[in-house]
Amino acid sequence: MSNLGFQQFPEYQVPGVQQADFSPYESNGGSIVAIAGDDFVVIAADTRLSSGYNIHSRDQSKLFKLSDQTVLGSTGCWADTLSLTGLLKVRMQGYEHTHLRTMATDAVAQMLSITMYNRRFFPYYVSNILAGIDKDGKGVVYSYDPIGHCERAFYRAGGTAGTLLQPVLDNQIGHKNINLSSSELPKLTIERAVAIASDTFISAAERDIYTGDSVLINIITKDGIEEKKLQLRLD
Amino acid sequence: MLNNYNGLAQPFWQNGPAPGQFYHFTGGQQQIQNLPRELTTAGPYGTQRNTARITTGSSVLGIRFDGGVMIAADTMVSYGSLSRYQSIDRVFKINEKILLGGGDDFADIQSIKRTIDQKMIADQCRADEIEMKPTELAMWLTRVLYNRRTRMNPLFIDVVVGGVNAEGKPFLGNVDLRGRFYEDFVVATGFARHLAIPLVRESKPAGREFTAEEASNLIRKCMEVLYYRDTRNTSKYTVGVCTPSGSVVEGPYKVDENWSFASTIKGY
Amino acid sequence: MFRNQYDSDVTVWSPQGRLHQVEYAMEAVKLGTTTVGLKNRSIAVLVALSKPTSEVSVSQRKVIPIDDHLGISIAGITADARVLSRYLRSECLNYKHTYESTYPVSRLITNLGNKMQTTTQRYDRRPYGVGLLVAGYDEKGPHIYQVMPSANFYDCKAYSIGSRSQSARTYLESNLASFADSSNDEIIAHGIVAIKRSLPTDENQGKENAAQYDITVAIVGKGQPFKILSKEEMKKYEELASKKILPAPSPADDDDQPRPSGSGEQPDEGPRDPQVAVATEERR
Numbered sequence: 001m002s003n004l005g006f007q008q009f010p011e012y013q014v015p016g017v018q019q020a021d022f023s024p025y026e027s028n029g030g031s032i033v034a035i036a037g038d039d040f041v042v043i044a045a046d047t048r049l050s051s052g053y054n055i056h057s058r059d060q061s062k063l064f065k066l067s068d069q070t071v072l073g074s075t076g077c078w079a080d081t082l083s084l085t086g087l088l089k090v091r092m093q094g095y096e097h098t099h100l101r102t103m104a105t106d107a108v109a110q111m112l113s114i115t116m117y118n119r120r121f122f123p124y125y126v127s128n129i130l131a132g133i134d135k136d137g138k139g140v141v142y143s144y145d146p147i148g149h150c151e152r153a154f155y156r157a158g159g160t161a162g163t164l165l166q167p168v169l170d171n172q173i174g175h176k177n178i179n180l181s182s183s184e185l186p187k188l189t190i191e192r193a194v195a196i197a198s199d200t201f202i203s204a205a206e207r208d209i210y211t212g213d214s215v216l217i218n219i220i221t222k223d224g225i226e227e228k229k230l231q232l233r234l235d
Numbered sequence: 236m237l238n239n240y241n242g243l244a245q246p247f248w249q250n251g252p253a254p255g256q257f258y259h260f261t262g263g264q265q266q267i268q269n270l271p272r273e274l275t276t277a278g279p280y281g282t283q284r285n286t287a288r289i290t291t292g293s294s295v296l297g298i299r300f301d302g303g304v305m306i307a308a309d310t311m312v313s314y315g316s317l318s319r320y321q322s323i324d325r326v327f328k329i330n331e332k333i334l335l336g337g338g339d340d341f342a343d344i345q346s347i348k349r350t351i352d353q354k355m356i357a358d359q360c361r362a363d364e365i366e367m368k369p370t371e372l373a374m375w376l377t378r379v380l381y382n383r384r385t386r387m388n389p390l391f392i393d394v395v396v397g398g399v400n401a402e403g404k405p406f407l408g409n410v411d412l413r414g415r416f417y418e419d420f421v422v423a424t425g426f427a428r429h430l431a432i433p434l435v436r437e438s439k440p441a442g443r444e445f446t447a448e449e450a451s452n453l454i455r456k457c458m459e460v461l462y463y464r465d466t467r468n469t470s471k472y473t474v475g476v477c478t479p480s481g482s483v484v485e486g487p488y489k490v491d492e493n494w495s496f497a498s499t500i501k502g503y
Numbered sequence: 504m505f506r507n508q509y510d511s512d513v514t515v516w517s518p519q520g521r522l523h524q525v526e527y528a529m530e531a532v533k534l535g536t537t538t539v540g541l542k543n544r545s546i547a548v549l550v551a552l553s554k555p556t557s558e559v560s561v562s563q564r565k566v567i568p569i570d571d572h573l574g575i576s577i578a579g580i581t582a583d584a585r586v587l588s589r590y591l592r593s594e595c596l597n598y599k600h601t602y603e604s605t606y607p608v609s610r611l612i613t614n615l616g617n618k619m620q621t622t623t624q625r626y627d628r629r630p631y632g633v634g635l636l637v638a639g640y641d642e643k644g645p646h647i648y649q650v651m652p653s654a655n656f657y658d659c660k661a662y663s664i665g666s667r668s669q670s671a672r673t674y675l676e677s678n679l680a681s682f683a684d685s686s687n688d689e690i691i692a693h694g695i696v697a698i699k700r701s702l703p704t705d706e707n708q709g710k711e712n713a714a715q716y717d718i719t720v721a722i723v724g725k726g727q728p729f730k731i732l733s734k735e736e737m738k739k740y741e742e743l744a745s746k747k748i749l750p751a752p753s754p755a756d757d758d759d760q761p762r763p764s765g766s767g768e769q770p771d772e773g774p775r776d777p778q779v780a781v782a783t784e785e786r787r
Contacts, residue, residue, distance in 0.1 A: 024384050026413055049417050054428050056409070057419045079414040083381050090600050097568070097592055122385070363609050365642065371602040378601055401642045 025125045026051050029210025030062050030075035031159035033200050034131040035173055035193040036139030042193040043131035043141075044217040045073045045159075046201060046232065050210055058213040058234065065225065066092060070105045070132035071218050072112070075159040076146070077125040084124050087115060105132030109142040109150060116148030123147045127158040137222055161204035161211045168203070172196050190219060198230050205232040288340040288391045290314050292325045293467040294427035295336035296457055297395040298435060299407040299420040300450040301443070303478035304397035306336040306407075307454045309461065310487055311469040318469070326475040328482050330355050333369045333398040334475040338424035339412070340391035347376070347390060369398030369406045369477075373416060381414025389413070393424040403479035405444075420444065426465040431457035447476075455491075462490045514626045525623050525630050528652035532634035535578030536716075537668045537701040538565060540636035540647040541661035541675060543690040544683055546724030547638035547645035549576040550694035552665070552701065553717045566721045570595035571728040572605040572640050574721050578665035579633030579652070587631060591615060608639035608646045612656050620654035630654070634664040640723045663697060670700040688743060691720060695744035 029050045034043040049060040064072045064085045072088070074081040091111060095103045103111070109130050116124055128144040143156040155173040157165035170176040173196065175185050186192060194217060205212040212235070217228040246253045290312050297306040308325040311318060325344070327335045329351055337344035351372065358367055373396040383389045389412045397407040409422040421435040435453055439445070445453070451474075458472045473486035509515055510523030517523055538551040551565035564581075567588045568574045573595065577584040591611065598606040622628040630652040637648040649664060650656040661682060663671035674697045682690060698718060720737060723729040732740070 022384075022387065022389055024387060024389075024413060026415065028415065056422075057417045059419065060417050077413070077415075078417070079377075079381050079384070079411075082377060082416060083414065086378075086600055086603075090596055093570075093596055093599075094592075361610065361613075363607070365607045365610070368604065371604050374603040375601055 024122075025077050026079070027076065027125075027160070027210075028056075028078040029160045029208075031157065031161035031165065031201070031204055031208065031211045032062065032073035032075060032127070032129045033155075033157045033165055033169065033197045034073065034129045034141040034143075035155045035169070035188075035197060036131065036141045036153075037188050037190065037193055039133075039137055039139065040190050040193070040219060040221045041131045041133065041139030041141060042190065042197055042217060042219050043071050043073050043129065044197040044201060044215050045075065046205070046211045046213060046215050048211060048213040049078060053209075055213075061216055063216055063218055064088075065218075066108055067102045067105075067132075068224055069102075069220065069222075070108050070130065071220060071225065072108075073129045073131070073158070074126050076127050080124040080126050084115065084126060084128075088112065091115070105130070105134050105140060108132070109152070112142075112144065113148045113150035116144060116146070118148075120147050127162065129156050129158045131218075131220060133220060133222060139220070157200070159211070161208040164204055164207060165200045168200050169196070190221075194219065194228065201230070201232060290319060290341045291467070292323075292338050292341050292344070292425070293465055294423060294425035294431065294461050295325065295338045295393075295395045296423045296427045296431045296435075296454065296461075297336060297397050297407045297409075297421065298445060298450045298453055299397070299405050300445040300447050301405075302447060303399055303405050303476065304334065304407045305447075305450050305454055305474055305476050306334050306395050306397050307458055307472055307474045308336050308338070309458065309468050309470075309472040311467060311471075312341045313467045316466075318467075321469050322471065322487070324473050324484065324487075326473050326484050328475060328484050329372065329398075330358070330366050331481045332366055332400075332477065333372055333396065334477045334482050334484070335372075336395035336397075336424075336475065338393040338395075343390040343392045344394070347379070347392060347394075368400050369396055369408075370400055372396055372398075373406075373408045373410055373418075376410045377414045377416040379414075380410055380412060384413045395422050395424060397475070398477045398482065399479050405477075426468070427457065427461055430460050430464055434460065447478075455488075458488075459490045459492070462492065512626055513623055513629060522623065525653050528630035528632050531632035532579045532651065532664055533666055533668075535580075535634070535665045536565065537663060537665035537671055537698055538576040538578050538636055539661075539663040539668075539671050539675070539694050539697045539701075540576065540638055540649070540659065541682055541690060541694050541697070542638070542645040542647050543685045543687065545645065546687050546690065546722050546727060547640060547647050548691050548694045549574065549636055549638045549719075549721045550691075550698045551576040551719045551721075552698050553719060566719050566731055568721075568729050568731070570599065570605060572723060573608060573611070573637065574639075574723060574729040574731075575635045575637050576719075576721070577633055577635055578668075580631075581633070583631045583633040584635070587615065587619075587633065587635065590618065605641060607641050607643070608637070608648065609641075609643070609658070611639075612637060612648045612650060615650060616654050616656045619650070619652070623654055636662060636664060638721065638723050638729070640725065640727075645724055661697075663701070665701070667701040667703070671697040674700045687722070687724070688740070691722065691740045692743040692747055694720065695740055696747045699744070 029048060030046055032045045043063060045062040047059050047061060048055060049057040062073055062075050064074060066072055066088060074085060092103050112130060123146040125146055130142040132140060134140045141153045141156050143151050143153055143158060155169045157169055197217060201215040212232045214232050215230045219226040244254045292312050295308040297304060306326050310322050310324060312320040312323045325337050327348060329335050380390060391412050393411045395409055400406050407422055408416060408418040410416045421432055423432050434457055438453060454474055462468050462470050470490040470492055471487040473484055475484045509517035513524040536552045536554055540549050549566055553565045566574060566576045569588060569591045575588060594611060595606045619631055622630050632652055635650040637650060639646045647659045647662060648656055649659050649662045661675040661679060663675060678693060695718060720732045721730060
């Protein structure tokens with residue numbers, strides 16, 4: 001009952017005790033970049049886990065392997081990320097049992113959207129980018145907002161340095177504002193995608209304090225997932 | 236009213252008994268509706284939740300080494316700025332494979348500790364030689380704390396969980412009041428986040444883990460620094476050590492304090 | 504048709520202290536096709552025989568994956584097995600979600616046993632009409648469990664249930680000593696040989712007839728998630744097994760009744776709880 005609330009007993013209010021309201025959210029930083037090619041997709045995320053000026057861990061992977069063909073990158077409120085990915089893993093195993101096949105990337109994308117929208121009025125505070133090989137064997141990227149809006153794309157940057165990196169990708173991958181004829185444009189190979197992803201992270205680590213330490217790169221092809229790691233600046 | 240036997244069964248007549256209300260069938264479903272108390276007892280303006288820490292512990296420091304983990308915490312539990320309790324262990328042995336160091340609100344620590352102890356007793360009662368592992372406890376805590384924060388009724392705790400897993404592999408992690416969990420070779424809560432973590436990180440040898448001796452020396456050094464610089468710290472601390480051969484909480488130890496320099500400081 | 508006046512309900516005792524309805528449920532297991540479970544030091548293997556119910560249908564699934572560390576093979580009423588497997592799956596999934604680790608096999612089976620037991624003690628239920636062989640791997644190594652409609656369960660070194668399973672059991676019994684130190688390939692081959700022993704004699708010899716039975720093999724072990732072997736993978740083990748084939752079983756073994764093996768005469772005829780004929784793991 002509210003008349004037994006804490007405020008009714010001022011003598012219990014101890015000087016020095018923090019009376020701040022509880023916030024269920026916290027930003028733990030981190031960035032993701034995903035680039036899809038014809039028959040591959042590259043997804044990269046840094047490994048710094050921080051809050052404010054504290055760096056909790058310099059080696060926390062933010063990439064979640066959901067199947068041999070699908071990887072989810074998730075940053076934002078780390079507690080929400082853990083909860084969301086835990087739920088996804090349960091649902092995917094349930095799907096595998098009932099349908100006797102692994103969930104396709106497109107299906108995961110749709111399920112992720114619905115799962116996030118289920119918490120429309122108390123959202124998962126996360127920036128998700130899903131990368132995988134679709135039904136036709138093509139690389140594909142899905143990006144999300146915290147309440148579950150889902151968009152299919154070919155390249156996307158997200159997380160704390162997402163706004164810094166997206167224009168770079170627009171230019172280098174999307175060839176926006178480039179005065180070259182289509183024959184002169186460089187072809188998007190795995191090597192080029194990995195190089196651009198690595199470069200964007202090196203730049204992000206220069207300007208974004210929440211991005212750094214190292215970057216994990218997953219290269220997904222029909223044969224499986226190859227993992228690479230690149231050292232970034234630690235400051 | 237919902238009955239234990241079948242939550243969906245309607246009463247036979249209005250306000251009458253429902254099937255299964257008077258007789259407990261063996262193996263019948265237990266209590267279908269078991270809502271948390273804060274959702275079932277509402278005041279006129281909603282419910283009032285605990286929004287503050289009252290008695291608090293400060294730092295906990297955990298270091299992983301090649302054969303296990305060490306977790307240290309001083310023995311102070313403060314009441315605001317008052318040094319209320321000066322000899323309370325905040326590092327607990329959960330079982331032979333798990334240590335737990337508790338920071339932040341101490342009442343909430345005791346509460347969650349009681350629940351964990353009950354789980355360990357349940358483990359022992361099965362007598363199947365299967366013990367809970369530190370990763371399992373850490374994940375369970377993550378789920379519990381996340382659920383509490385999602386119901387806007389958090390447990391104000393910040394805990395360090397450490398121990399050795401099934402293959403004798405050391406594990407050290409941290410779970411906070413929002414259910415944020417991570418694993419690292421050094422984790423800390425409270426002021427040790429600012430003061431101890433950098434000291435430990437800078438002495439980490441590249442390409443290998445700490446040895447037990449290095450870890451123990453670092454703990455001693457860090458507890459000394461914390462005692463000098465954190466006002467909510469006392470000079471006594473306990474250290475939990477967990478290796479594949481078991482876990483033990485040692486101490487209390489005394490910080491090797493030296494105030495002789497104080498007389499040389501003038502002008503304040 | 505009643506066998507006697509004390510079998511009208513699961514909850515009715517006979518004056519001899521038997522629950523006839525439960526014993527009848529045990530008979531359902533013997534109607535199912537045979538399945539064999541066995542293990543060495545690092546893996547547990549399930550081998551199941553399945554037969555299409557008619558010429559136009561494919562055979563029922565006999566092996567059901569539960570989680571990465573666990574799977575079951577069944578003999579008896581398939582629909583009941585489906586309910587049990589749904590229970591096992593949700594238990595494993597819940598456990599995995601909460602602890603991010605796999606459900607210890609012994610605890611899972613204990614809970615399953617408790618669930619099944621309640622049906623033998625309530626007038627409004629009937630026992631599950633299915634026997635399970637559970638193959639699992641956890642920190643204590645590989646496990647084979649046998650779970651019966653009576654809600655009894657045994658931690659076995661090797662076992663077989665289903666129709667004509669006695670012949671398979673006989674094979675397992677005589678080779679038991681070599682199982683623990685067998686290689687993974689060998690233990691799978693042993694399983695296949697054992698299950699072939701349970702084929703009707705004519706189908707064992709006549710090649711054309713034998714083809715209508717499908718043999719399914721599933722394995723689980725250290726670093727090996729529960730997996731049902733594909734047709735291609737099976738070929739290698741079938742070949743290995745065919746080299747192992749020993750003289751055909753004597754007709755006396757073609758019997759569902761437990762063999763009177765040393766332990767003296769049986770006081771009462773009629774169905775009873777299976778005495779584990781092979782060998783169980785000693786309890787500590």
